[in-house]
Amino acid sequence: MSRTLEWALAGERVILHGDKALYYPAHATLMVADTHFGKGAFFRRKGLAVPTGQSQDDLQRLSALIAHFAPQRVIVLGDFFHHRPKPGEPFLEQFPGWLARHGHVQVEAVIGNHDRHAKGIDIGIPWHATLDVGPFHLCHEPQSVPGRHVLAGHLHPVYSLSAAGDRLRAPVFWCREGVTVLPSFGALTGGWDIQPQAGEAAVLVVEGELYPMGTRAGVRGRC
Secondary structure (H helix, E strand, O other), rough: EEEEEEEEEEEEEEEEEOOOEEEEEHOOEEEEEOOOEEEEHHHHHOOOOOOOHHHHHHHHHHHHHHHHOOEEEEEOOOOOOOOOOOOOOOHHHHHHHHHOOOOOEEEEEEOOOHHHHHHHOOOOOOEOOOOOOEEEEOOOOOOOOOOOOOEEEOOOOOEEEEEEEEEEEEEEEEEEEOOEEOOOOOOOOEEHHHHHOOEEEEEEEEEEEEEEEEOHOOOOOOO
């Protein structure tokens, strides 16, 4: 298996990456979903013993993806934040420097349900209710849009495999008719188990490697 996989969506070539990202070469656009920056700080504020460094590690992973694909745009498909950050939290201190280091890239975010708690906080990036890029409609919560192929997040899709008493639960890219749901990017995010139906496809992400499970209409690499 490989860390990258070429896929066809809405007649366009995209590249799936084992760090749970999707790259659209025709528009030099890198997409991830559900970063949930600041989630560790939120847990610690509630008295849970969560290690520090989650946001920094996730920003480093995003930097590695930028270095790999050299995109012009990076778009987070909602739930950029996990909560309303407070002054002095690690992410708010780290993000301006990270953004400056990637000044050649336009970083943007679609508003997710968690981001509504952070309304009014200016971190130096544009926010959008939805976006259209090529034939794709970018939003947070998956929903059909006539004439568009939707790219979304929100669900944190995972798939469970069992064999001989062992169980593997892995994030997936989930491709349905007119809608593709990206796995959650953030390290501290959970997952919602899916069961792909006939005509749907899923690509498992296991330790950074991609494993296609099935395809629409029996055609590998298309949706």
